[in-house]
Amino acid sequence: MPEEQHSLSSGWGRALVFAYGVFAVAATGRSLVQLGTDAGKAPLAYSLSLLAAVIYLVATTCLLVGGPRAWKVAVVACSIELVGVLTVGALSYVATDLFPDKTVWSHFGQGYAYFPLFLPVAGLAWLRATRPR
Amino acid sequence: MTNWLEVLVYVIAGTAAVVALVHLARDRPVEDGMYLLLGIAELLLLVQLVLGSVDLANTDRDVSGALFVSYLVGVTLVLPIGAFWSLAERNRAGTAVLLLAILTVVGLQLRLHAIWAGAGA
Numbered sequence: 001m002p003e004e005q006h007s008l009s010s011g012w013g014r015a016l017v018f019a020y021g022v023f024a025v026a027a028t029g030r031s032l033v034q035l036g037t038d039a040g041k042a043p044l045a046y047s048l049s050l051l052a053a054v055i056y057l058v059a060t061t062c063l064l065v066g067g068p069r070a071w072k073v074a075v076v077a078c079s080i081e082l083v084g085v086l087t088v089g090a091l092s093y094v095a096t097d098l099f100p101d102k103t104v105w106s107h108f109g110q111g112y113a114y115f116p117l118f119l120p121v122a123g124l125a126w127l128r129a130t131r132p133r
Numbered sequence: 134m135t136n137w138l139e140v141l142v143y144v145i146a147g148t149a150a151v152v153a154l155v156h157l158a159r160d161r162p163v164e165d166g167m168y169l170l171l172g173i174a175e176l177l178l179l180v181q182l183v184l185g186s187v188d189l190a191n192t193d194r195d196v197s198g199a200l201f202v203s204y205l206v207g208v209t210l211v212l213p214i215g216a217f218w219s220l221a222e223r224n225r226a227g228t229a230v231l232l233l234a235i236l237t238v239v240g241l242q243l244r245l246h247a248i249w250a251g252a253g254a
Contacts, residue, residue: 015229018218022237033200
């Protein structure tokens with residue numbers, strides 16, 4: 001069914017693809033600049049920025065591609081993303097010495113108007129609604 | 134950076150965001166005027182790209198040049214991509230895309246200003 005194939009990136013999925021696309025670019029750019037200019041300053045924070053970038057890229061791609069397999073990968077990516085933002089968000093408050101510089105997920109995505117916290121929840125809700133039968 | 138230009142971008146983006154939000158809430162597709170408004174904002178951002186680059190070349194202060202230029206260029210790409218992506222579906226979701234694009238521009242403008250003032254990545 002070709003309509004099923006495209007359903008991940010149409011309707012609300014369209015808005016989701018745009019948001020994920022923006023964050024894929026933002027996180028990739030940020031991690032590249034951070035790693036390129038002063039990688040030794042905060043290796044953990046910068047690696048996490050890169051991990052976030054990869055996950056946003058994977059999620060964006062999966063939503064665009066569509067189909068049952070992409071759906072499954074997207075669920076995994078969004079779940080890692082949710083765990084990541086919650087863990088890093090909490091750690092950035094508790095263990096401040098771990099993060100001498102910020103990541104996309106620091107303070108639950110405060111620097112990005114908390115979108116990084118909202119995005120995986122919206123993503124998982126959308127994937128739940130578009131579960132392949 | 135050119136102050137009046139920045140203010141104008143915020144005013145237009147703010148207006149467009151409110152209009153988009155109202156359309157989103159009422160579940161009405163946006164009118165062509167919305168795209169006109171975003172077109173004007175895009176023109177201003179292109180002017181900003183030129184003026185910003187000139188400013189960067191003339192300043193004595195320590196501004197991270199590559200970062201500043203990447204934001205100057207990046208902010209000009211958001212609205213065309215957002216408008217194109219939203220036009221495929223002129224419904225609630227399309228309006229949501231436009232709203233996200235506008236918010237992205239505002240976010241990038243704020244960062245751009247901070248970078249000009251001397252902030253790093």
